[in-house]
Amino acid sequence: MVLKSHGLGKTVLIQAVGGVLCLSLAACGSGSDPDTSSAKPAKGESAAVEWTTAPAGYVEAGGTELPGSYPEPTKGPAKGCKIGFVTPTNSIPGIGAEIDGVKSVAKKFGCSVVVKDGQFNPQNQVTGMQSLLSEGAVAIILNPLDIDALAAPIKQANDKNIPIIAVDSPASPDAKNVEGVTSTFLQSRDVTAYAAAKAIADADPGAEVGLLYPAFPAGNLQYQVERFSFWAEKLGLTVADRADVSTDSAEAASSAVNSLLQKHRDVTAIMTFNDAAAAAAATAARSLGRNDVVVTGIGGEEGVTGLIKDGRVLMTWAYDNTRMGEEEGRAAINAAAGVTLPEKVSAPGAIITASNISSFKPQA
Template sequence: MTNFPISRRMASRLMGTACALALLPITAAAQDKPVIGVSVADQRSLFYIAAVDGMRAAAEKAGYELNVQSASNNSRQQIDQINNLLVQQIGALIFISQGSTAAAAGVRAANDAGVPVVAVDQRPESGDGQLDTFIATDSVGAARELCTWLFDQIGNEGKIAVLQGVLGSTAEQQRSQGCNEAIEATPGIEVVATQAANWDENEAYRATQNILTSQPDIKAIFAQSDAMSLGAAKAARQAGRDDLISVGIDGFPTQLAAIREGLTQATMAQIPYRMGEMAVADAIRIMTGEGGDIPAEQYQDAVLITSENVGEFKPSDFYGPAADKM
């Protein structure tokens, strides 16, 4: 059985963005700086909460004001909020879209107003709008690495199940692609059940109960989020299947705790706090005319965390200072 601990090179690379932000110059008096508008799908998801926390920290450090609006997962509300932000003549828009409708309308409205757009996590795919940059986790790479690790744990053969997020979402598509690439490279793996559980722990619990009834000999479950991994693991434990391996993607504090106690086995930890910092840093560079070399896409590596290395990390390494208090 091969282990895949995080390399110190990767850890150093993950810290690079945060260190670079400290060098961001302040070139104007605070009262002369434009407000940065932030439109986020919701402020219930821990990922989005951490991303906004990172944005606030970076803006405060650089002396900029943020106007943060949460759409509570309502597309119509998000479109209205973006229009209101644009009326207030914001200098840039940081956008985490709720869905394709809000994405298309929001980006187009910002483009029409001449306001640069920095998208985070969810790529606005529809419409003809233009982004200045897109910051997100490399979900394809994360899922491929996690599934490769998972398959190794079961000897690269056997039956598995897959729990998907919201079908059609950027993350669901990319995580499906990444794991499928690992499956294609491992002929001994057979996917015998695939079910959408919409990122939700309770839905994943019920889905896993059904899967274990119809496919009692599965060896593992690849869940596309930590919440679904937790739901699957709890259903497996309730069914007396403590041998079932359950993995997810996020790096939530609850998942790190579950790995420590042996309930779940692995996660790919994202870095939303630092992605929020990056979004503000890029917005400032664009507004001050220094963003010409910002890449159109900025995919961030996730970190494989297992029982082998979970003791090396704290939740705040990924989700910001507040995460250690959860």
């Protein structure tokens, strides 16, 4: 089994050799590196998981490819420094691994990480930012629920020469960075939308699809659903309707799916904004006797792996949460040390389907 990783400046291969896993920047054993770009799995073997910032066809279809990593820091701020991290909520699956990734980079330079939980409340994020400024943070990683609500603390950080690394805001790879932000780390929302639409178009050309829309503070997820619609139509699908999901809960997603499918009986695919919504959508569709409906998810969470295996979820776009945290940590350390950063960097991800699910290990 070979796992490939692209878009990170290096290719990491994890290859099974003689029953032993070998991790290296090349293949195990002697000789030249194997060409795995077109390798097909043996019969009964799971396909490779490929990590990329631009899946096949994305750039050709008009997508924007960005760098997949920040420079490795060669120096840091003074030892004992604090890196701030304002999260949307600490209850997001995978956020723990992301925080650990930030901490692992900060630790190398003698820095600690102070996390402020937004608890899905923009005002909590404002308070968290202000607290970090008073606590002496030398750089702040900010994953905003409502970036406009944070204009004042961002300005306060700028006045103190404290760099801000924004996460997924604005989520578009083509949009300008928010004023006062040093660099934006994107979670590949446009790429994930393309991947989901392409999977449906390949499985059911011309299908009629429904979209689940997060009607709660989550600008990056809302942008993602807008891109679902864009890529679906560009790839020959028909968007029947959009159903609003009032809260980030299985109950709200199920209710939205029930309404959507009862109103639009020709819908055979549903595109959702995260894996929890995908799992709820798949269950709701089956409860209505709609075994023909396929669902796409985003996140790569453990809860969808079984659903992908049995065909109820067509695919998910998986994130490497630990690596995302490491990239955010590199950005923060570099910025605090005065290193010029790329305007935007995009997180690599992987398309997970029934063909490679057995090779994939969820982080959340």
